[in-house]
């Protein structure tokens with residue numbers, strides 16, 4: 001079957017596709033997929049029930065942080081290329097890494113529920129892109145994150 005590219009992460013070049021959270025080439029990873037939904041970005045994922053955080057019925061906080069991180073990284077790259085007026089391709093996709101990540105855990109995230117991540121572009125300032133991400137499960141915002149993503153110099 002033809003390889004269908006459509007999520008932000010599908011446009012990461014191979015050498016940037018080994019991330020545990022978002023790398024399409026990491027067979028042991030989460031392989032999250034993020035898309036535009038109007039001005040916001042969205043990612044939906046159903047974590048396996050062994051990602052438990054202390055109690056059996058809640059999701060591990062580190063996983064929550066990594067989902068927010070990776071969705072923000074993809075949103076930053078997609079936002080930057082949109083700002084440049086270019087199309088997403090594996091050749092043009094700008095490479096971003098996380099310089100800073102803050103997460104507020106607002107409510108327990110239930111195991112077994114679908115998680116929705118909704119990203120907002122808060123600021124684009126040259127190489128620095130700030131993304132806000134809400135993590136929602138069963139209609140509740142369980143965590144709010146903000147990430148500063150930096151475009152790596154070598155790819156400018």
Ligand SMILES: CCCCCCCCCCCC(=O)SCCNC(=O)CCNC(=O)[C@H](O)C(C)(C)COP(=O)(O)OP(=O)(O)OC[C@H]1O[C@@H](n2cnc3c(N)ncnc32)[C@H](O)[C@@H]1OP(=O)(O)O
Nearest residue numbers: 012013016019070073077093094095096097098099100150
């Ligand atoms: C297609 C695939 C795409 C997507 C890529 C796919 C992979 C996704 C990965 C998921 C995300 C991750 O987990 S990435 C893994 C975790 N992150 C990392 O390992 C990154 C480690 N840190 C670094 O490599 C470096 O510190 C960098 C690249 C982030 C920044 O270094 P640099 O490039 O030399 O930049 P530098 O001149 O220091 O800073 C540039 C500007 O950012 C500001 N700045 C730098 N760090 C910070 C900070 N922590 N907090 C506030 N501000 C900061 C500086 O003040 C400056 O502002 P001004 O003076 O210009 O105003």
